[in-house]
Amino acid sequence: MNSFFMILVLSLFASAIGFYKYVWFISIGYGAAVALIGAGLLVIFRNQLTIGxxxxxxxxxxxxxxxxxxxxxxxxxxxxxxxxxxEVKGNDSVNFIAKVGIWVSAALLYVLETSPVFFRLVNHKGTDLFCMIGLIISLTGLILETTADLQKNKAKKVNPRRFVDTGLFRLVRCPNYLGEMIFWTGVFVSGLNVYHNALEWICALIGYLGIIYVMFGGARRLEIRQDKNYGNDPEYIAYKNSTPIMIPFIPLYSVKKHKWLVA
Structure with missing residues (x-):
């Protein structure tokens, strides 16, 4: 358990940037925490790393x-x-106690998201088929979300006032969020054969389902913002009504009314 708390400390340290700007707990601090956790795993478990x-x-x-x-x-x-x-609360509108609660819960979520790899190392599981399949899925997700971000930036430079419906955005309206979900699906799959007890399963499931919830919450915020900006554009309406919001070929075109998706 000492190594688990070491990883949690790293996550808390990286995500503490949110005290400077509230929203950074779940944005820049999120990325920094995952990167630092990865580096921490390399150092803490340096004597038992395998290729996977x-x-x-x-x-x-x-x-x-x-x-x-x-x-x-x-x-x-x-x-x-x-x-x-x-659309998001300002720094001054969130009191210190609330910030601490968000900081700790967010940092813990980041640790749970990465826990399948942590448990593989702790349980001395080497590189196997589950590990390799998970790595391939995660790499696919990383490439997908990176490509989507680049395509969106390129499209916005050409026409910053228009919604993006080119490239991967023809497949779904939130391909970057889709890539994120695929990445963490790969991480979860990589650990399916390494969990030793119910607690490890619960940790991995909370991490995985937590980030899926956050992604759908982000998609809802984006839909609300786009409806506000482009709701009177017939091309946008046609695009929205014909392109799934998150998952390809699944006819889920809107999550705007699902108020429980608050993230």
């Missing part, structure tokens, strides 16, 4: 650095903050 766990830890670093870097760039170089004004 080595690459899984490196994937965490790549994932976290890409996410934190992209979000930092968006904060500095784009009008994202102006578009989000009023």
């Amino acid at each position: 766990t080595l690459f899984a830890s490196i994937l965490f670093i790549l994932y976290g650095c890409r996410l934190a870097g992209y979000l930092s760039y968006r904060e500095v170089k784009t009008a994202y903050n102006r578009r989000m004004k009023g």
Whole structure:
């Protein structure tokens, strides 16, 4: 359990950036925490790493650095903050106790998300088929969300006032969130044969289902924002009514009315 708390401390340290700006607990701090957890796994378990766990830890670093870097760039170089004004709480509207609660719960979620790799290392499971399949799924998700972000940035440079419906956005309206879910699905799958007890299963499930919930919550916020910005555009209405919001070929076109998706 000492190694688990060491990983939690790393997650708390990285995500503490949210005390500077509230929303960073679940954005830049999220990416930084996952990257630092990956680095922590490499150091803490350096004597028992296998090819699979080595690459899984490196994937965490790549994932976290890409996410934190992209979000930092968006904060500095784009009008994202102006578009989000009023949609998320400001720093002054959240008291310190609430911030501490969000900080701790978010940091714990990040640890639980990465727990399948942690449990593989703790339980001395080597590189097997589940591990390799999980790595392939995660890598696919990372490539998908990276490509989606690049395509969106390119499209917005051409026409910043128009919604994006090109490239991967023809498949689903939130391909970056889809890539995120695929990434963590791979992490969860990689540990399906390593959990020794109910507690380990519960930790892994909470981490996996937690990030799926957060992604659908993010999709709901995006839909509300896009409806506000493009709701009178017939092309947007046609696009929204014909393109699934998150999962390809599943006719789920809206989550706007699902108020329980608060993330």
